[in-house]
Amino acid sequence: MKEKRKLGIFGRLQRTPKEKWKKEEFSELEYEPTTVKELLTEMKDISELIIDLAYSAVLFDNEEIAEEVRYLDVRMDKLNYDIRMMAMMAARAKDDAEQLAGILQVAEAAESISNAAGDIVSLLKKEKTGPILPKILKEADEQLFRIKVSNQSKACDKKIGDLKVETKTGMRILVIRRDECWIYNPQSDTTIQANDWLISRGTDEGYEELNKFLQGEMEVLE
């Protein structure tokens, strides 16, 4: 079931068309029966990813990532709507209702997080702010980094899960950019290819190791 969900939205190669979020916002709401658990898990995952994406968009001054944040923000509204509907249908007695109210509160919180992420990317559009945001964000404990994959790297054509990037370097890959396409939240079966750009989150040490590996200066990750 987990695999099926992941096929849904994350980890696939996509092109974010301009104003994709608008299409999502004005499309008809269709009632798709999904379980509360699936909805809530997706909402939690988005709530964590979207913050990092929002800061990445601002840090790297990237309008396309900002666009994805707007899309996820709109998607989150929909998920929140769906989960409310599902919860109402599931409640039969007062005890059910009490417990389900807790679920809806967490869902609501996840939605507020995505709204905050939307506010962060709006900083990008309005003012050309200059270097103050990157200056602030570069001091964080865990930072966001951008690395280009060299065709000399042993990582080329390998799966992220097989390379164990995250467990070996602590670097969590948030986004892959491949030519004009983007893969958000790549999964363990996503392959890395030469000339991909990766945006990842982690410590300085993790970055140095991963960078060497992706530049082809290091044969394997230790």
Next chain:
Amino acid sequence: MTSKAVEDIVLEIKDKSELMIDLAYSSILYDNETIAKEVYDLEDLIDDLYKSLQRKTLEQVENKKLSVEDALTVLRLAEAAEQIADAAQEIADVELRDVELHPILKISVRDSDVVFTRVKVEPQSVLCDKTLGDIKLGSETGMYIRAIRHGDKWLYGPDKHSKVNSGDVLFAKGPEDGEKHLLALAAGKTKEI
């Protein structure tokens, strides 16, 4: 007052708000009221930070040390982080209510891309008596320690100087594979970090 102060405060608000999210989800996963209460305390702290940030930012604008544009950017970023902190508090609030948590809550927190884990450090573990900076768990296992319980004392958002002692309980966040490695390390089954 230098312009550094303003940037430091924004960063602290940002880092703390992310810690709060992690703690809030952990409190639900482990049905842990102590962690949930900490989220409340952090929210108070962030409110204070945000207020002092507003004042300092305005002072710097008045002294012409910060442009109006930069000041607005700083304040809006902090406002967004503050909203994230509020959301974390909402999540923690569910744990603190006198209603048993719906099992789906725990499953959803558990069954996601990033897992939270809790592990006790055994006396024979290589982690004992080392600082987090020494063992570099983050870059070696992918697991980031978000809280340490030492007896009945808690350390939230530990840094590289924080020490791990035998008997401590570590609350960490990271990928599923990293979790196994951390569990083996804490149990003393693996000596290699």
